[in-house]
Amino acid sequence: MSAGAVRAEDAFDVAGVAAWLREQVPPDVAADLDGDPAVRQFSGGASNLTYELRWPARALVLRRPPHGALGGSAHNMRREHDLQAAIAPVFDHVPHMVALCTDESVLGTDFYVMERLEGVVLGTDVPAEVELGPQTARALCETAWDTLIELHEIDVASAPGLATLDKGAGFVHRQVEGWSTRFRAARTPDVPDFEPVMAWLAEHEPADRPHTLIHNDFRLDNLVLDADDPTRLVGVLDWELATVGDPLIDLGGALAYWVQADDDETMRALRLQPTHLPGMMTRAEIVERYCAARQLTVSEAEWAFYEIFGLFRLAGIAQQIYHRFHHGRTTNPRFAAFGPMVTYLEARCRALIS
Numbered sequence: 001m002s003a004g005a006v007r008a009e010d011a012f013d014v015a016g017v018a019a020w021l022r023e024q025v026p027p028d029v030a031a032d033l034d035g036d037p038a039v040r041q042f043s044g045g046a047s048n049l050t051y052e053l054r055w056p057a058r059a060l061v062l063r064r065p066p067h068g069a070l071g072g073s074a075h076n077m078r079r080e081h082d083l084q085a086a087i088a089p090v091f092d093h094v095p096h097m098v099a100l101c102t103d104e105s106v107l108g109t110d111f112y113v114m115e116r117l118e119g120v121v122l123g124t125d126v127p128a129e130v131e132l133g134p135q136t137a138r139a140l141c142e143t144a145w146d147t148l149i150e151l152h153e154i155d156v157a158s159a160p161g162l163a164t165l166d167k168g169a170g171f172v173h174r175q176v177e178g179w180s181t182r183f184r185a186a187r188t189p190d191v192p193d194f195e196p197v198m199a200w201l202a203e204h205e206p207a208d209r210p211h212t213l214i215h216n217d218f219r220l221d222n223l224v225l226d227a228d229d230p231t232r233l234v235g236v237l238d239w240e241l242a243t244v245g246d247p248l249i250d251l252g253g254a255l256a257y258w259v260q261a262d263d264d265e266t267m268r269a270l271r272l273q274p275t276h277l278p279g280m281m282t283r284a285e286i287v288e289r290y291c292a293a294r295q296l297t298v299s300e301a302e303w304a305f306y307e308i309f310g311l312f313r314l315a316g317i318a319q320q321i322y323h324r325f326h327h328g329r330t331t332n333p334r335f336a337a338f339g340p341m342v343t344y345l346e347a348r349c350r351a352l353i354s
Contacts, residue, residue, distance in 0.1 A: 003040035003052050009067065009331060010049050012107055014039055017062065018053075020106045021113060024099035032058040048075060048240060052116060059118075060098060064111035067329060077110035078102060080240045084114070086161030087213070090154050093147065093236045119224040119234040126274050130230050134279030139231040141281040142289075144223060147233055148254065149293045152212040152247040162213060162244065171208050171245035176201045176309065183316045186323040190339055192346040197312055200353050204305050209296070214250035216241035219257050220273040248298065251290055252306030255283045256314040266344050308349050315345040 014036050022030045037053040037060075051062045065075035081100040088094045096115040101107065126132045132140070156162045167174070180198045187193060215222075217238050226232040259271040260282050268276060281289070291298055322338035324330045 003042045006039055006041040006051065007332070010041060012064075014053075016106055017111075020101060020103075021053075021060075021099060024101075029058070029098075048080075053113070054116075059116040060113050061095070061116045062111055062113050064107060065109055066324070075240070077112050081112040081114075082161070083165075083242055084239050086159065087239070087242070090159045090162075091151060091213075093233060094239070095235055095237070117224040117235040117237070120227045120230065121222075121224055121237075122220050122230075122274055124272055124274070126277070129227065132230060132274070132277060132279075134277075136231060137277050137279030138281065140220075140225070141279075141286070143231050143233055144220060145281075145286055145289055146293070147223070147236065148215070148218050148250065149290060151215060151236075152250070152294065154213050156211070156213050156244055159213075165213075166211050166244040169208060171211065172205050172249065175245070175249055175313075176205055179309075179313050179316045183312075183319055186316070186320045188319070188323060188326045188339065190326075191319060191322070191342045194312065194315065194346055194349075197308070197346060197349045197353070201305065201309055201312060204301075206302050206305055209246045209248055211244050212247045212250075214243060214245055214247055215239065216243060216250060216253060218250060218254040220275065247294075248296075248302075248306045249309065251287070252303075252310035253313055254310070255286060255307065256310035258283050258286070267348070270341055270344065304352065308352050311345050311349050311352075315342045315349075318342050318345070 018033060018036050022033050025033070033055055035055070037055045040052045040054070042050040042052065049064050049066050051064075053060045053062055063077065063080065065077065078100060081097055084094050085097045088096070095117055098113040098115060100110075100112040102110050104110070120127055120130055122130070154162075156166065176198070180194075180202075183194055183198070215236065217240070218236075222238045223236055224234040226234055257272060258275050259267055259273070260280065261276045261278075263276075274280075287298070287303065290296075318338045319342050321335055322342060325332065325335035325338065
């Protein structure tokens with residue numbers, strides 16, 4: 001994930017945030033935060049805004065909602081902060097939380113600050129300083145998916161603050177119903193209505209698998225890797241959608257982003273991660289590895305639901321962002337492509353259904 005100059009529409013009162021932050025941390029940390037930090041904005045991600053705050057002796061990361069956000073748990077900074085603080089004792093790949101601000105007089109919105117994990121994040125293409133031959137790519141895949149398996153094996157009942165996330169039976173139904181509602185609310189006239197897809201999903205909902213802690217946005221570009229050894233994980237980012245529910249929803253959602261070398265030209269053009277490279281696992285290989293590790297039996301019909309739901313959910317996420325662009329609430333030019341992306345995902349869902 002690259003970082004650069006802060007976009008004008010995403011600028012904030014740096015001095016005010018720095019002064020507030022010095023009052024929230026222990027004196028030894030505050031001593032490292034003297035003066036105003038150099039601020040850069042991370043270009044990756046499209047849901048919440050992420051900035052690096054760098055002082056000579058320390059680097060931190062600030063997260064805040066975007067302007068014109070439609071609301072929901074994805075933009076709830078308190079939830080995102082508290083959730084990571086609760087996960088940290090049972091999953092050591094979570095950044096340390098530094099401070100949460102719910103005083104809108106500081107920034108105009110809730111935000112939180114966390115430690116900056118030093119390492120490399122793979123974007124659409126592999127950074128020049130990272131060597132990723134076929135053998136390394138395969139090992140990286142194994143590390144990534146074994147991390148998701150590790151997350152899904154956590155005993156949620158023994159982790160304070162996590163068990164309450166489980167809303168009980170009907171998780172899959174709530175996901176289908178919730179994302180259908182969100183898509184309809186965010187739909188713009190220039191994208192398909194997805195009604196046949198939503199109807200198919202509602203008719204083919206499987207019974208929930210035993211619930212686990214799920215990340216709900218697990219992707220290569222949400223993993224921080226050791227710059228000298230990209231097969232070693234430093235941490236996992238972007239927990240805003242995490243919850244407790246059916247783990248195959250998590251796997252299907254993750255694989256919606258997993259573009260492989262033999263996908264069609266349009267799918268390859270939508271690629272956000274270098275998952276097409278030689279040595280990278282295919283989606284089928286990932287499902288097989290995951291199910292074998294967790295001793296799950298999943299029929300083709302069952303997996304079809306999770307795969308199609310993952311693509312529909314991705315369309316819903318993209319459409320919520322495109323809705324902001326369409327109505328002029330953000331001017332980021334890369335969001336213009338999200339409308340055609342949603343249109344393609346609808347066609348892909350229908351092709352899998354037929």
